[in-house]
Amino acid sequence: MNRDNAAADLAPTPQPGRPAPTLAARLALWLVLAVVVVHSGIVALWVAPNNLLRQSIGASRVQDYILPMWDQAWSVFAPEADSGYERYEVRALVKGGGGERATAWTPVTAREVVASVRHHPFPSRTALITTRLGAHVQRYYNSLNGDQKQLVADADREVSLEELRSRLIAAADSDAERRRVGPFMRAESATEHFLSGIADAIWGEGVVALQFRKDKMVVSRYTDTDRPRQVRVAYQYFSNWRPPITLTPAERDAFAAYADEFGIGRSR
Amino acid sequence: MSVPQNLRSAASNAADRVRSFEDLLLTTRLSLYGVAVSRILGALAYVGILVTNFGHRQILFGAGAEWARSYRDEYPQASLVGLLEDLSPLAFTVVYLFVIAVGVAFALGWHSRLTGPLLLLGAFQILEMDPLVSDQGDNILRIGIFLILLTDNSAVWSLDARRHRHAGTLTGWLPTPLLQALSTPVARTGKVLLHNGAVIALAAQLVIIYISAGLFKAGGDGWKFGTAISYPLRLDEYRVWPFLNDLVVSSAVGVWLMTYVAVFLQLYFPALLLHRVSRRIALAALVLLHLGIAVLMGLPWFTLAMVAFDGIFVSRPTYEALGRWVERRWQAVVLPGGRRRVRPA
Numbered sequence: 209m210n211r212d213n214a215a216a217d218l219a220p221t222p223q224p225g226r227p228a229p230t231l232a233a234r235l236a237l238w239l240v241l242a243v244v245v246v247h248s249g250i251v252a253l254w255v256a257p258n259n260l261l262r263q264s265i266g267a268s269r270v271q272d273y274i275l276p277m278w279d280q281a282w283s284v285f286a287p288e289a290d291s292g293y294e295r296y297e298v299r300a301l302v303k304g305g306g307g308e309r310a311t312a313w314t315p316v317t318a319r320e321v322v323a324s325v326r327h328h329p330f331p332s333r334t335a336l337i338t339t340r341l342g343a344h345v346q347r348y349y350n351s352l353n354g355d356q357k358q359l360v361a362d363a364d365r366e367v368s369l370e371e372l373r374s375r376l377i378a379a380a381d382s383d384a385e386r387r388r389v390g391p392f393m394r395a396e397s398a399t400e401h402f403l404s405g406i407a408d409a410i411w412g413e414g415v416v417a418l419q420f421r422k423d424k425m426v427v428s429r430y431t432d433t434d435r436p437r438q439v440r441v442a443y444q445y446f447s448n449w450r451p452p453i454t455l456t457p458a459e460r461d462a463f464a465a466y467a468d469e470f471g472i473g474r475s476r
Numbered sequence: 477m478s479v480p481q482n483l484r485s486a487a488s489n490a491a492d493r494v495r496s497f498e499d500l501l502l503t504t505r506l507s508l509y510g511v512a513v514s515r516i517l518g519a520l521a522y523v524g525i526l527v528t529n530f531g532h533r534q535i536l537f538g539a540g541a542e543w544a545r546s547y548r549d550e551y552p553q554a555s556l557v558g559l560l561e562d563l564s565p566l567a568f569t570v571v572y573l574f575v576i577a578v579g580v581a582f583a584l585g586w587h588s589r590l591t592g593p594l595l596l597l598g599a600f601q602i603l604e605m606d607p608l609v610s611d612q613g614d615n616i617l618r619i620g621i622f623l624i625l626l627t628d629n630s631a632v633w634s635l636d637a638r639r640h641r642h643a644g645t646l647t648g649w650l651p652t653p654l655l656q657a658l659s660t661p662v663a664r665t666g667k668v669l670l671h672n673g674a675v676i677a678l679a680a681q682l683v684i685i686y687i688s689a690g691l692f693k694a695g696g697d698g699w700k701f702g703t704a705i706s707y708p709l710r711l712d713e714y715r716v717w718p719f720l721n722d723l724v725v726s727s728a729v730g731v732w733l734m735t736y737v738a739v740f741l742q743l744y745f746p747a748l749l750l751h752r753v754s755r756r757i758a759l760a761a762l763v764l765l766h767l768g769i770a771v772l773m774g775l776p777w778f779t780l781a782m783v784a785f786d787g788i789f790v791s792r793p794t795y796e797a798l799g800r801w802v803e804r805r806w807q808a809v810v811l812p813g814g815r816r817r818v819r820p821a
Contacts, residue, residue, distance in 0.1 A: 229502040233665050237501055240673040248680035255688045275552040277622070280615040282689040287696030290714075291707040321712050329716055330528040331774045333536055333609040339713065340608055394546040398608065401543035405535075427710045430703040430731065437710050455542075458565050462540025466532065 250274065255282055292426035292441075293321070294342025296399075300407045301365075301417040301449060308416060316406055317342065319470040334466070337402060342422050344395035346445060351388045355379040360396075364448045365417040369397045404453040408460055409467035417449040505628055505668055506675045509795035510788035512585070514678075515592070515629040517784030518621050519583035521613070522599045525777045526576050537605040538568040544606045557604040559597075575599055585634020592625045613778030619681060620785040626674035628667065633799070675788060682785055683746045690743030699739050702732035709772060716774040724772060738765060749789055759789060 229237075253262045254274045262270055295317035301308050317338040324335035349360065356379050363372045373393045380386040399420070407418045422445040428435040455463070467473030534540040537560070548554060560568060575598030582591040596618070603614050630636040657663060698704035708714045709721045725731055741748075741761055748758035763783055770779035 227661070229499060229665065233502050233669070234498050236666075237498055237669060240669055241501075241676070244673050244677045244680065247677060248684065251681060252684045252688075255684055257692070276554075276556050278619060279552050280612065280619065280685075282612065282685050283692040284612055284689060285704070285708065286689065286692035286699065288698050289696075289704040289707045290711060293711060293713050325713060325716055325774055326718070327716065329771070329774065330524070330776055331716065332529050332532050333606070334529075334532045335713070336609040390550070394550055397546045398543050401546075405540070405543060425712065427707050430706045430725075430728075438712070453543075456539065458534070458539035459542055461565075462534040462538070466535050466540075 251278055251280075254278070255280060292424050293317070293339045294346060294422050294424050294444075295321075296338045296342055296403065296420050296422050298403045298407055298418055298420045300411045300415045300419075300452075302411050302414040303416050304414050311411060313421070314406075314410060314472055316403065316472070319472060323470045338399075341395055341399045341402065342424075342445075344391070345399055346422070348388065348392035348395055349445065352376070352392060353379070353381060353385055356385070356389075361448060363450070365451045368451065369393065369400065372396075400450055401453045405455060405459060405463035406467055406472070407452060408455055409463040409473045415452050418452055419447055419449050421446045501672045502665055502668060505631070505671045507788040507792075508628065508631055509633070509792055509799075510790055511624055511627040511629045511671075511675065512631070512633040513787035513790070513795070514620065514624050514785050515585065515588065516583050516633070517780055517787060518617060518624060519579050519595060521617055521777050521780040521784055522595060522621070523576055523579035523583065524780060525613075526572065526579065526599065526602065528777070530572070530576075533569065533572050534565055536609065537572075537602050538563070539565045541606055544608055547608045548605060551604070551607040553600075553604045553607070557601050559601045560605060571598070572602060575602060585630035585636045588630040588634060588636055592621070592629070596621050596625065611775075611778050613775075613781040616685070616785065617781045620678060620781070623674045623678045623681070624785075627671040678785060678788060682788075683749075686742045686745040690739055690741075690745075693739045694743065699735060702735045705735045705738065706731045714773040714775075716772070721772055734768075737761065741765060752791075755789065759786060762786060 250270055250273050253259075253265065253270050256262070258267075295315065297313045297315050297317075299311045299313045301310055320338055321335050325331045349357065352360070356376050359372070359375050359379055363375075367375075373389060376389045376392070377386055380389065400418075403418060403420055404415075407415050421443045423443050424441040425438045426441055427438055464473055529536055548557065560571060563571065575595065578591045578594045578598060582588055582595045600618055603610055658667075693699040693704070696704065698707065706725045709725050715721050724734075741758065745758060745762070748754040763786075766779040766783050770776040
């Protein structure tokens with residue numbers, strides 16, 4: 209019969225000297241296939257947008273399985289492709305000559321991005337640091353309530369990061385608002401730490417406080433052909449004067465070398 | 477023929493098919509060349525990331541990356557990392573160079589059962605020191621290389637394979653009793669089963685990636701209107717060769733076409749895999765798409781990581797033909813007397 213021939217074609221080439229698979233092997237095969245199917249199903253549920261099935265199973269159960277090993281997210285350049293990037297500028301209050309003086313604003317992200325990306329077919333990941341920090345700070349700052357935003361604006365050089373965190377938590381009106389403090393402080397403390405390193409590389413030990421502001425470059429709509437390629441959106445975020453983070457000697461070396469690359473460090 | 481007989485024959489046919497499906501998965505290692513290609517390209521992606529960030533290793537991942545602590549302490553992978561915390565800059569550099577060396581060894585298939593796990597562990601520990609600047613390429617590398625480690629990834633196109641050919645048997649750093657245990661029929665079947673399970677899981681993982689990436693895009697206005705790719709291409713962040721990006725976005729029809737191809741290719745990728753011809757077209761288009769991302773957006777390692785594992789969908793005859801072609805070229809270049817060696821008198 210034709211069908212039998214077709215089935216024979218599907219059969220693997222017989223391997224001389226090897227016995228046919230045992231029943232135990234066949235059962236093991238189906239067990240492995242079941243594991244693969246269940247695993248892939250959970251991964252698919254994790255990757256998918258929020259949906260009824262995931263909620264029915266329990267989002268936290270899915271998360272318990274996925275994290276940390278199978279963590280992934282594929283909304284890459286979606287639903288909307290990246291069309292803007294945040295840029296930090298920093299300045300410092302420097303001790304000297306019997307008083308304190310404010311330095312000029314120094315662009316950090318603008319130099320970082322252009323110096324690391326343009327004509328570099330293999331860009332360094334440093335190109336992403338301050339622009340991603342800026343995006344995170346902005347996103348989580350926007351999620352704070354009015355009182356919390358005011359506390360951030362009022363946090364001057366006397367207010368440590370720990371103090372700011374406890375003030376923000378105290379000003380939260382609900383559990384949901386309390387939970388938003390963590391992501392904001394994560395981004396804010398990394399930003400202050402990183403920019404303290406940059407400030408140390410530029411102005412050295414005399415820095416008693418630093419301040420940062422942030423603008424955004426946004427790509428024009430493709431159909432607006434008469435507008436420039438990128439448009440600058442003015443300062444969206446202005447910090448108060450903040451206390452610099454204390455750095456280890458190894459950190460100071462790393463930041464000095466880094467800032468020198470972009471021509472913003474003191475030449476040593 | 478009476479009806480019951482027909483039914484019985486259909487049932488026995490179905491049973492035969494299930495049986496030969498079982499035999500196939502218990503005796504034949506699927507995509508043996510594909511996993512070797514994934515090993516080579518995946519390892520090179522890790523090596524590429526580490527080499528091109530070498531100059532900034534301290535500020536990104538080492539003693540200068542204290543600023544990223546708030547991120548690494550809170551990220552999902554935090555429980556698995558931290559082996560490199562508190563290393564001196566010099567010790568960190570030594571570890572970093574060692575992981576690069578291990579990556580090159582794994583790409584070459586040199587003692588891959590040892591170098592593979594070391595590469596995964598080392599690269600993961602380094603990159604997760606700074607989760608802020610990681611991308612999805614890191615995720616697919618971690619997942620993909622882990623699954624590749626469960627396969628017989630150095631059976632072909634590796635120094636291990638060459639050594640085994642010369643020695644005629646399994647050798648290496650494993651103690652002899654363990655080697656003997658690994659060559660029993662039960663262990664052999666177990667290894668084939670593990671290999672095939674991992675290959676199927678990897679294939680499913682890739683299908684999930686492409687479908688979901690396509691679906692997420694289909695929900696966005698820029699993708700629907702056909703202008704989406706023009707936005708990152710005009711952003712400083714992604715402009716490695718500004719004139720090239722400007723050239724690519726200069727044609728409205730071209731922008732629309734590339735945007736739509738990107739969405740549909742991802743969305744229909746699994747369906748296109750089903751037929752030999754459409755599979756070749758889909759894979760070629762996908763490689764071109766990723767090549768475009770690599771060059772125009774400056775994301776070479778993300779791209780290589782994505783392409784590396786697509787290699788499992790290419791069939792064995794294609795790889796064998798490719799292997800023969802490379803071998804001919806190689807001999808023509810390397811051997812004295814050039815082509816004469818290939819065609820003996």
